[in-house]
Amino acid sequence: FAQRETHSLIGEQNIFGRDKAKNDIVKMISEAAESNSNTLSVLPLIGMGGVGKTALAKLVFNDKSTKDKFDKMLWASVSNAFDLKHIVNIIIQSDSGESNNQLTLEALTKKLHELLRDKRYLLVLDDISNDNVNWEELINLLPSGRSGCMILITTRLSKIASELKTLEPYEVPKLPHEECGKIFVRYAFRGEKAKDRELLKIGESIVQKCDGLPLAARTLGSLLFRKDISMWQEVKENNLLSTGKGKDDILSVLKLSYDALPSDLKTCFSWLSTFPKDYDIFRELIIMYWMAMGLLNPASRTKEAIRVGEKYFNELAGRSLFQAMFLIMMAASHIAKCIALFMI
Known part of the structure; x- marks a missing residue:
């Protein structure tokens, strides 16, 4: 990270x-x-x-x-x-x-x-x-x-x-609570006009634990997007959010986002650690890589595996687990041709 x-x-x-x-x-x-x-x-x-x-x-x-x-x-x-x-x-x-x-x-x-x-x-x-x-x-x-x-x-x-x-x-100072809250709401609700009042109340407590760190607010907001109230409550009560412990404790917030991944997504994300540091991530390359590693249900057809790979990639991106994305979006048919050449 x-x-x-x-x-x-x-x-x-x-x-x-x-x-x-x-x-x-x-x-x-x-x-x-x-x-x-x-x-x-x-x-x-x-x-x-x-x-x-x-x-x-x-x-x-x-x-x-x-x-x-x-x-x-x-x-x-x-x-x-x-x-x-x-x-x-x-x-x-x-x-x-x-x-x-x-x-x-x-x-x-x-x-x-x-x-x-x-x-x-x-x-x-x-x-x-x-x-x-x-x-x-x-x-x-x-x-x-x-x-x-x-x-x-x-x-x-x-x-x-x-x-x-x-x-x-x-x-660079930490953000005031109100500004940190705006970041959290931006990512937790993603433009939804009607915001659940109970979730907003829990969110206030979560933002307090972000300790004025924009990255923490963004990461946790992304994590909780479209999650049920039990997940919000779990994050609120999680002790990993004590960002005041030390200058690098922001990693605990990122780890919380990783720990909340479903097992299949966690496996796909973990395999990305084999790429060099600062490697440019191209979506179609990652999907081919996951397929070659047998992470996208080897029994499924190529087009179906591509759709699963795209879903996984978008889910990881939506949780702010990638930094900035300059992604080459390719048609599924073109990806399939690339995969065929790759496997040959």
Whole structure:
């Protein structure tokens, strides 16, 4: 659950309670960009897992006044980065879309300097979680470009934030109960106009246990969508929701969502752990994989197995067990042809 790849696209209608934080950060970035300083500014966003650092960074990144300040905008997801060469390649790829794995660090650095020469740029380094990387050396590798260049980083690691900062780190606050409740209701009822009052009352207690963490509210809301009152009551009384125990305790909420899966879905989801970290999930590939592993009732016909696979995939996606989905939706007949080739 901890490792994931992020992107800069955002659905603002799904983010609640971050207007003030966004405006505060946009103002800090604007002031730094207009300072005419040749020093590369670094602003860390810090906070516990699940508090919404990435979502807030996306709001800032996509804000019009932010975009107006910079010649180039780059978003690099570095949660699974392991060395400088890998990170520099990710940064370049975020602009060109092309990987340069074959190049040396020296060649990559020259390419990066060419990309950013004489430009005022904003670079987001999202989810710095590996403290074995020399992040300070990375900052030194980056060109200063035009005056007012900025790096925005998101991390749970206060040590890294304090080492890299040139501006005072911004600690992302937990959401107020009311805003957290809006997220929970959005996912628990999915646009239903008539909301059961008894479920709403139980939901109030569940939201309280989310401890202001948007990810917890979203995950539990998705878990309870179209579930009966006994399931809501079970979640309300579950001790796993004590998110205040520690900075990584959000995992207990995600585990609760996993534990609530039916046995067949749990098996299918568990098999996804065989894929590499940050692997792009394509729906038809996953369905073929489940079929090859005999997880979709081997006795059933291909078309029926595909329908079951699609149902399983959509159920897992609906429970927020996948991060962001860029899915290639293929017609069943085309999937069947792919499967035939795959099995040959």
